[in-house]
Amino acid sequence: MKGMTSIVKKVSALISGLVFLYGCYIIFxxxxxxxxxxxxxxxxxxxxxxxxxxxxxQYFRLKEEKEESSxxxxxGILLFLLFATGGLLLTAHVFFKNFLPLGTPGNLVSAGVLxxxxxxxxxxxxxxxxSIFLAFVIYKKED
Amino acid sequence: xxxxxxxxxxxMIAGSIxxxxxKDLLSAxxxxxxxxxxxxxxxxxxxxxxxxIVQIVVETISLIIMISVLIISTREDLSEKxxxxxxxxxxxNIRSLSYFIFSIITVSLLTYLFILATADLDxxxxxxxxxxxxxxxxxxxxxxxINLVTGIVFDYRGYDTLGEATILFTAVMGVLAILRLKTHKxxxx
Numbered sequence: 001m002k003g004m005t006s007i008v009k010k011v012s013a014l015i016s017g018l019v020f021l022y023g024c025y026i027i028f029x030x031x032x033x034x035x036x037x038x039x040x041x042x043x044x045x046x047x048x049x050x051x052x053x054x055x056x057x058q059y060f061r062l063k064e065e066k067e068e069s070s071x072x073x074x075x076g077i078l079l080f081l082l083f084a085t086g087g088l089l090l091t092a093h094v095f096f097k098n099f100l101p102l103g104t105p106g107n108l109v110s111a112g113v114l115x116x117x118x119x120x121x122x123x124x125x126x127x128x129x130x131s132i133f134l135a136f137v138i139y140k141k142e143d
Numbered sequence: 144x145x146x147x148x149x150x151x152x153x154x155m156i157a158g159s160i161x162x163x164x165x166k167d168l169l170s171a172x173x174x175x176x177x178x179x180x181x182x183x184x185x186x187x188x189x190x191x192x193x194x195x196i197v198q199i200v201v202e203t204i205s206l207i208i209m210i211s212v213l214i215i216s217t218r219e220d221l222s223e224k225x226x227x228x229x230x231x232x233x234x235x236n237i238r239s240l241s242y243f244i245f246s247i248i249t250v251s252l253l254t255y256l257f258i259l260a261t262a263d264l265d266x267x268x269x270x271x272x273x274x275x276x277x278x279x280x281x282x283x284x285x286x287x288x289i290n291l292v293t294g295i296v297f298d299y300r301g302y303d304t305l306g307e308a309t310i311l312f313t314a315v316m317g318v319l320a321i322l323r324l325k326t327h328k329x330x331x332x
Contacts, residue, residue: 026196030290030293031288031289031290031293031294032288032289032290033290034192034193034196034290034292035193035196036193036290036292036293036296038197038307039193039196039197039200042197042200042201042204043200045204046200046203046204049204049207053207074312076308077308077309077312080305080308081305102286102287105283105287105288105289110287110288111286111287111288111293111294112286112287114286114287114288114293114294114297114298117297117304118293118297121304121308124308124311124312125308125311128311128312128314128315129204131315131319132208132314132315132318133204133207133208133211135318135319135322135323136208136211136212136322137211
Protein backbone atom coordinates (compact mmCIF):
# COMPACT_ATOMS: atom_id res chain seq x y z
CA MET A 1 0.00 0.00 0.00
CA LYS A 2 1.68 3.21 -1.15
CA GLY A 3 1.07 6.67 0.21
CA MET A 4 -1.15 9.31 -1.34
CA THR A 5 -0.29 12.82 -2.52
CA SER A 6 1.43 15.38 -0.30
CA ILE A 7 -1.81 17.34 0.27
CA VAL A 8 -3.50 14.28 1.76
CA LYS A 9 -0.41 13.51 3.85
CA LYS A 10 -0.25 17.05 5.27
CA VAL A 11 -3.99 17.25 6.06
CA SER A 12 -4.04 13.82 7.69
CA ALA A 13 -1.01 14.73 9.80
CA LEU A 14 -2.84 17.85 10.98
CA ILE A 15 -6.16 16.09 11.59
CA SER A 16 -5.11 12.81 13.21
CA GLY A 17 -3.89 14.40 16.44
CA LEU A 18 -7.25 16.11 16.91
CA VAL A 19 -9.05 12.84 16.23
CA PHE A 20 -6.87 11.07 18.81
CA LEU A 21 -7.56 13.77 21.43
CA TYR A 22 -11.30 13.60 20.71
CA GLY A 23 -11.23 9.85 21.32
CA CYS A 24 -9.41 10.40 24.62
CA TYR A 25 -12.01 13.03 25.59
CA ILE A 26 -14.89 10.66 24.87
CA ILE A 27 -13.25 7.91 26.94
CA PHE A 28 -12.40 10.11 29.95
CA UNK A 29 -15.83 11.79 30.00
CA UNK A 30 -17.65 8.52 29.40
CA UNK A 31 -19.55 8.70 32.68
CA UNK A 32 -20.64 12.32 32.12
CA UNK A 33 -21.44 12.74 28.40
CA UNK A 34 -22.65 10.32 25.69
CA UNK A 35 -20.03 7.86 24.57
CA UNK A 36 -17.71 5.65 26.52
CA UNK A 37 -15.04 3.03 26.11
CA UNK A 38 -16.32 1.44 22.92
CA UNK A 39 -16.92 4.70 21.02
CA UNK A 40 -13.68 6.36 22.13
CA UNK A 41 -11.63 3.25 21.41
CA UNK A 42 -12.91 3.03 17.85
CA UNK A 43 -12.18 6.75 17.31
CA UNK A 44 -8.57 6.28 18.53
CA UNK A 45 -8.12 3.29 16.23
CA UNK A 46 -9.53 5.44 13.42
CA UNK A 47 -6.86 8.10 13.90
CA UNK A 48 -4.09 5.52 13.43
CA UNK A 49 -5.87 3.97 10.43
CA UNK A 50 -6.13 7.46 8.86
CA UNK A 51 -2.36 7.94 9.18
CA UNK A 52 -1.59 4.49 7.77
CA UNK A 53 -3.90 4.92 4.76
CA UNK A 54 -2.59 8.38 3.92
CA UNK A 55 1.11 7.65 4.35
CA UNK A 56 1.42 3.99 3.39
CA UNK A 57 2.91 1.16 5.41
CA GLN A 58 6.45 2.49 5.26
CA TYR A 59 5.53 5.46 7.45
CA PHE A 60 5.50 3.37 10.62
CA ARG A 61 8.23 1.05 9.23
CA LEU A 62 5.75 -1.80 9.42
CA LYS A 63 7.69 -4.56 7.71
CA GLU A 64 7.00 -7.47 9.98
CA GLU A 65 4.68 -8.48 12.74
CA LYS A 66 4.42 -6.06 15.65
CA GLU A 67 3.46 -7.34 19.07
CA GLU A 68 2.49 -4.08 20.79
CA SER A 69 -1.14 -3.80 19.68
CA SER A 70 -1.93 -7.41 20.61
CA UNK A 71 -0.16 -6.87 23.95
CA UNK A 72 -2.20 -3.73 24.70
CA UNK A 73 -5.39 -5.55 23.83
CA UNK A 74 -4.67 -8.46 26.14
CA UNK A 75 -3.60 -6.11 28.94
CA GLY A 76 -6.81 -4.08 28.59
CA ILE A 77 -9.17 -7.00 29.01
CA LEU A 78 -7.01 -8.47 31.81
CA LEU A 79 -7.14 -5.19 33.81
CA PHE A 80 -10.92 -5.03 33.27
CA LEU A 81 -11.28 -8.54 34.68
CA LEU A 82 -8.91 -7.77 37.59
CA PHE A 83 -10.94 -4.75 38.68
CA ALA A 84 -14.14 -6.77 38.41
CA THR A 85 -12.56 -9.42 40.63
CA GLY A 86 -11.45 -6.68 43.04
CA GLY A 87 -15.09 -6.17 44.00
CA LEU A 88 -15.29 -9.88 44.74
CA LEU A 89 -12.26 -9.84 47.04
CA LEU A 90 -12.30 -6.45 48.75
CA THR A 91 -15.70 -5.43 50.08
CA ALA A 92 -19.04 -7.12 49.69
CA HIS A 93 -17.97 -10.31 47.90
CA VAL A 94 -19.99 -9.39 44.79
CA PHE A 95 -18.55 -9.65 41.28
CA PHE A 96 -18.53 -6.20 39.57
CA LYS A 97 -19.01 -4.42 42.91
CA ASN A 98 -18.23 -0.70 42.77
CA PHE A 99 -15.65 -0.66 45.56
CA LEU A 100 -14.23 2.85 45.22
CA PRO A 101 -16.00 5.90 46.79
CA LEU A 102 -18.65 7.38 44.53
CA GLY A 103 -17.90 11.08 44.99
CA THR A 104 -20.27 13.83 43.94
CA PRO A 105 -22.10 13.10 40.66
CA GLY A 106 -20.98 15.41 37.87
CA ASN A 107 -17.30 15.70 38.72
CA LEU A 108 -14.65 14.25 36.44
CA VAL A 109 -13.39 11.98 39.24
CA SER A 110 -16.56 10.34 40.44
CA ALA A 111 -18.64 7.19 40.05
CA GLY A 112 -16.02 4.89 41.62
CA VAL A 113 -14.49 2.41 39.21
CA LEU A 114 -16.61 3.29 36.15
CA UNK A 115 -14.02 5.67 34.57
CA UNK A 116 -11.35 2.99 35.02
CA UNK A 117 -13.59 0.43 33.30
CA UNK A 118 -14.09 2.95 30.48
CA UNK A 119 -10.33 3.43 30.06
CA UNK A 120 -9.61 -0.31 30.01
CA UNK A 121 -12.35 -1.08 27.51
CA UNK A 122 -11.12 1.84 25.38
CA UNK A 123 -7.58 0.42 25.32
CA UNK A 124 -8.90 -3.02 24.46
CA UNK A 125 -11.18 -1.85 21.62
CA UNK A 126 -8.60 0.50 20.08
CA UNK A 127 -5.85 -2.12 20.12
CA UNK A 128 -8.15 -4.83 18.82
CA UNK A 129 -9.44 -2.88 15.80
CA UNK A 130 -5.95 -1.58 15.03
CA SER A 131 -4.43 -5.07 15.14
CA ILE A 132 -7.14 -6.43 12.80
CA PHE A 133 -6.36 -3.63 10.32
CA LEU A 134 -2.59 -4.14 10.67
CA ALA A 135 -3.02 -7.86 10.10
CA PHE A 136 -4.83 -7.23 6.82
CA VAL A 137 -2.19 -4.70 5.75
CA ILE A 138 0.99 -6.50 6.86
CA TYR A 139 0.22 -10.11 5.99
CA LYS A 140 -0.61 -9.18 2.41
CA LYS A 141 1.91 -10.80 0.10
CA GLU A 142 2.67 -9.07 -3.17
CA ASP A 143 3.34 -11.92 -5.53
CA UNK B 144 -41.18 10.82 13.99
CA UNK B 145 -42.62 7.53 12.79
CA UNK B 146 -42.88 8.83 9.21
CA UNK B 147 -39.18 9.76 9.22
CA UNK B 148 -38.20 6.36 10.60
CA UNK B 149 -40.36 4.65 7.99
CA UNK B 150 -38.64 6.65 5.23
CA UNK B 151 -35.20 5.72 6.58
CA UNK B 152 -36.23 2.06 6.75
CA UNK B 153 -37.31 2.17 3.11
CA UNK B 154 -33.93 3.66 2.16
CA MET B 155 -32.15 0.91 4.13
CA ILE B 156 -34.14 -1.83 2.41
CA ALA B 157 -33.44 -0.28 -1.00
CA GLY B 158 -29.71 -0.11 -0.24
CA SER B 159 -29.52 -3.73 0.86
CA ILE B 160 -31.47 -4.94 -2.18
CA UNK B 161 -29.15 -2.93 -4.45
CA UNK B 162 -26.08 -4.38 -2.72
CA UNK B 163 -27.43 -7.89 -3.40
CA UNK B 164 -27.90 -7.19 -7.10
CA UNK B 165 -24.85 -5.00 -7.77
CA LYS B 166 -22.58 -6.09 -10.61
CA ASP B 167 -19.31 -5.15 -8.89
CA LEU B 168 -18.20 -6.22 -5.40
CA LEU B 169 -16.93 -2.71 -4.59
CA SER B 170 -20.26 -1.06 -5.40
CA ALA B 171 -21.98 -3.79 -3.36
CA UNK B 172 -19.88 -2.90 -0.31
CA UNK B 173 -20.40 0.84 -0.75
CA UNK B 174 -24.15 0.46 -1.10
CA UNK B 175 -24.10 -1.78 1.97
CA UNK B 176 -22.76 1.27 3.79
CA UNK B 177 -26.13 2.96 3.15
CA UNK B 178 -27.68 0.59 5.70
CA UNK B 179 -25.20 1.47 8.43
CA UNK B 180 -25.28 5.23 7.97
CA UNK B 181 -29.08 5.28 7.79
CA UNK B 182 -29.06 3.35 11.06
CA UNK B 183 -27.01 6.22 12.55
CA UNK B 184 -29.69 8.75 11.55
CA UNK B 185 -32.47 6.58 12.94
CA UNK B 186 -30.57 6.25 16.25
CA UNK B 187 -30.30 10.05 16.39
CA UNK B 188 -34.02 10.44 15.71
CA UNK B 189 -34.81 7.91 18.44
CA UNK B 190 -32.62 9.97 20.85
CA UNK B 191 -29.81 7.48 21.44
CA UNK B 192 -26.57 9.45 20.91
CA UNK B 193 -24.37 6.79 22.56
CA UNK B 194 -25.36 4.20 20.00
CA UNK B 195 -25.08 6.74 17.17
CA ILE B 196 -21.46 7.61 18.04
CA VAL B 197 -20.46 3.94 18.23
CA GLN B 198 -22.33 3.03 15.05
CA ILE B 199 -20.91 5.81 12.85
CA VAL B 200 -17.28 5.05 13.74
CA VAL B 201 -17.65 1.27 13.58
CA GLU B 202 -19.44 1.53 10.22
CA THR B 203 -16.65 3.66 8.74
CA ILE B 204 -13.86 1.40 9.99
CA SER B 205 -15.62 -1.78 8.91
CA LEU B 206 -16.16 -0.33 5.42
CA ILE B 207 -12.42 0.47 5.25
CA ILE B 208 -11.51 -3.06 6.40
CA MET B 209 -13.94 -4.69 3.94
CA ILE B 210 -12.59 -2.63 1.04
CA SER B 211 -8.99 -3.48 1.98
CA VAL B 212 -9.95 -7.17 2.08
CA LEU B 213 -11.65 -6.78 -1.31
CA ILE B 214 -8.52 -5.25 -2.85
CA ILE B 215 -6.46 -8.25 -1.67
CA SER B 216 -8.94 -10.88 -2.81
CA THR B 217 -9.65 -12.17 -6.29
CA ARG B 218 -12.27 -10.68 -8.57
CA GLU B 219 -14.09 -13.75 -9.80
CA ASP B 220 -17.86 -13.64 -9.76
CA LEU B 221 -20.31 -16.47 -9.37
CA SER B 222 -23.00 -16.46 -12.02
CA GLU B 223 -26.02 -18.70 -12.00
CA LYS B 224 -28.77 -18.42 -14.60
CA UNK B 225 -32.40 -19.39 -14.37
CA UNK B 226 -32.37 -21.52 -17.48
CA UNK B 227 -29.77 -23.99 -18.66
CA UNK B 228 -29.18 -24.71 -22.34
CA UNK B 229 -28.34 -28.29 -23.22
CA UNK B 230 -28.12 -29.23 -26.91
CA UNK B 231 -30.16 -26.23 -28.06
CA UNK B 232 -33.08 -26.85 -25.71
CA UNK B 233 -33.46 -24.67 -22.61
CA UNK B 234 -34.30 -26.28 -19.31
CA UNK B 235 -35.22 -24.67 -15.97
CA ASN B 236 -32.37 -24.76 -13.46
CA ILE B 237 -33.65 -27.02 -10.66
CA ARG B 238 -31.28 -25.58 -8.05
CA SER B 239 -32.35 -21.94 -8.48
CA LEU B 240 -36.00 -23.01 -8.58
CA SER B 241 -35.62 -24.87 -5.28
CA TYR B 242 -33.87 -21.81 -3.76
CA PHE B 243 -36.83 -19.68 -4.86
CA ILE B 244 -39.48 -21.99 -3.38
CA PHE B 245 -37.56 -22.50 -0.14
CA SER B 246 -37.06 -18.74 0.37
CA ILE B 247 -40.77 -18.02 -0.21
CA ILE B 248 -41.77 -20.70 2.32
CA THR B 249 -39.26 -19.39 4.90
CA VAL B 250 -40.30 -15.75 4.50
CA SER B 251 -44.01 -16.53 4.85
CA LEU B 252 -43.38 -18.70 7.91
CA LEU B 253 -41.24 -15.98 9.54
CA THR B 254 -43.87 -13.33 8.78
CA TYR B 255 -46.58 -15.46 10.38
CA LEU B 256 -44.45 -16.06 13.48
CA PHE B 257 -43.59 -12.33 13.72
CA ILE B 258 -47.27 -11.35 13.59
CA LEU B 259 -48.05 -14.02 16.20
CA ALA B 260 -45.25 -12.83 18.50
CA THR B 261 -46.03 -9.11 18.32
CA ALA B 262 -49.81 -9.43 18.60
CA ASP B 263 -50.12 -8.38 22.24
CA LEU B 264 -47.21 -5.94 22.54
CA ASP B 265 -47.57 -2.29 23.48
CA UNK B 266 -47.70 0.29 20.66
CA UNK B 267 -44.39 1.65 19.35
CA UNK B 268 -42.64 4.01 21.77
CA UNK B 269 -44.51 3.06 24.95
CA UNK B 270 -43.43 0.44 27.44
CA UNK B 271 -44.38 -0.88 30.82
CA UNK B 272 -41.16 -2.55 31.91
CA UNK B 273 -40.48 -2.24 35.61
CA UNK B 274 -36.67 -2.51 35.42
CA UNK B 275 -36.20 0.62 33.28
CA UNK B 276 -38.23 2.88 35.58
CA UNK B 277 -36.29 1.49 38.54
CA UNK B 278 -32.97 2.30 36.84
CA UNK B 279 -34.10 5.80 35.84
CA UNK B 280 -35.30 6.57 39.37
CA UNK B 281 -32.32 5.25 41.35
CA UNK B 282 -29.50 5.15 38.80
CA UNK B 283 -27.60 8.32 39.71
CA UNK B 284 -27.87 7.60 43.43
CA UNK B 285 -26.67 3.99 43.09
CA UNK B 286 -23.91 4.39 40.52
CA UNK B 287 -22.82 8.02 40.76
CA UNK B 288 -22.53 8.53 36.99
CA ILE B 289 -24.59 11.21 35.25
CA ASN B 290 -24.55 9.35 31.94
CA LEU B 291 -27.05 6.65 32.83
CA VAL B 292 -26.09 4.46 29.87
CA THR B 293 -22.55 4.03 31.20
CA GLY B 294 -23.96 3.32 34.64
CA ILE B 295 -26.16 0.55 33.31
CA VAL B 296 -23.54 -0.88 30.95
CA PHE B 297 -20.70 -1.07 33.47
CA ASP B 298 -22.52 -1.49 36.79
CA TYR B 299 -25.94 -3.13 36.52
CA ARG B 300 -25.03 -5.07 33.37
CA GLY B 301 -21.32 -5.63 33.96
CA TYR B 302 -21.42 -9.26 32.90
CA ASP B 303 -22.76 -8.30 29.47
CA THR B 304 -19.96 -5.80 28.92
CA LEU B 305 -17.38 -8.38 29.94
CA GLY B 306 -18.89 -10.77 27.40
CA GLU B 307 -18.78 -8.11 24.67
CA ALA B 308 -15.11 -7.36 25.33
CA THR B 309 -14.35 -11.10 25.32
CA ILE B 310 -16.12 -11.49 21.96
CA LEU B 311 -13.97 -8.74 20.44
CA PHE B 312 -10.82 -10.31 21.93
CA THR B 313 -11.72 -13.72 20.50
CA ALA B 314 -12.48 -12.23 17.07
CA VAL B 315 -9.09 -10.50 16.92
CA MET B 316 -7.33 -13.71 17.96
CA GLY B 317 -9.17 -15.64 15.26
CA VAL B 318 -8.28 -13.15 12.52
CA LEU B 319 -4.61 -13.09 13.54
CA ALA B 320 -4.44 -16.90 13.71
CA ILE B 321 -6.02 -17.42 10.27
CA LEU B 322 -3.90 -14.77 8.50
CA ARG B 323 -0.70 -15.95 10.20
CA LEU B 324 -1.44 -19.54 9.08
CA LYS B 325 -1.82 -18.38 5.47
CA THR B 326 1.47 -16.47 5.55
CA HIS B 327 3.39 -19.39 7.05
CA LYS B 328 2.05 -21.71 4.38
CA UNK B 329 3.32 -19.35 1.70
CA UNK B 330 6.76 -19.16 3.30
CA UNK B 331 7.30 -22.93 3.07
CA UNK B 332 9.70 -24.03 0.33
